[in-house]
Amino acid sequence: EAQVTQNPRYLITVTGKKLTVTCSQNMNHEYMSWYRQDPGLGLRQIYYSMNVEVTDKGDVPEGYKVSRKEKRNFPLILESPSPNQTSLYFCASMGASGELFFGEGSRLTVL
Amino acid sequence: AQTVTQSQPEMSVQEAETVTLSCTYDTSESDYYLFWYKQPPSRQMILVIRQEAYKQQNATENRFSVNFQKAAKSFSLKISDSQLGDAAMYFCAYRSRDGGTSYGKLTFGQGTILTVHP
Secondary structure, X not given: OOOXXXXXXXXXXXXXXXXXXXXXXXXXXXXXXXXEEEOOOEEEEEEEEEEOOEEEEOOOOOOOEEOOOOOOEOOEEEOOOOHHHOEEEEEEEEOOOOOEEEOOOEEEEEO | OOEEEOOOOEEEEEOOOOEEEOOEEEOOOOOEEEEEEEEOOOOOOEEEEEEEOOOOOOOEEOOEEEEXXXXXXXXXXXXXXXXXXXXXXXXXXXXXXXXXXXXXXEEEOOOEEEEEEO
C-alpha cells in the first residue's frame, strides 16, 4: 500500500530535550516536505526537499532541522524544543501528478 | 507571496442538504492549482478535489464540485446531498505551477469546520 509513515504519532516532551520525528514514504517520490498545523493558521510549510541531499526552508523553519540522506526518509529534528513548537506535524511527499500524499500526523506537546 | 483566506470558521448543514464553503486567494501568478482537503477527526488529510487554473471548466468529484472564479480569485466548494461522514475540517489550498522556491509548496487557508446534523 502506498503510504507516508510518521513516528511517533503522539509525543509529550520537555523543553530542551532533543527529539526526531521520522517520516518514510514507499512511493519513490523525489519531493518531500514538512508542515505544522495550528488552530486558526491552517498548515504551514517548515522545510522541503526536492531530492536527496537537497533541502530548503519553508515559511516557518526556525527551531527545526531536516536531513535527506535517502530518498524514502525525511526526518524532522527539534534540537531544543520549546513550548511554541507544540503542534500537529505532517510529513508529505509529492507524486508525479503533483498530488501531495500526507502522513497521518504527529501530535507533539512540549512542556 | 500567495495567501488563502477562508472566511467561515464554522458551517453547518442538515443531512441530505447542500452546503457551500468559501475560499478566496491572492496571487500574481496566472497558472496554479487549487485544492480542497478534508480533515476528519482522525486528522488524516484527504484530497477532495483539485482545479487547474488554466481549465475553465469547474472540477467535479461525485457530490463535490467547485465554483472557480479566476478573475475574482474565488474557489468555493459545494457539497451536495450532505452525509454524516462529510463532517470534518475543510482546507482550501493553493500551489504554484512554477518552479523555484515555491515548487511543491501548498499554501493553506485557516480551515472551516463543517458540522452535519442528522
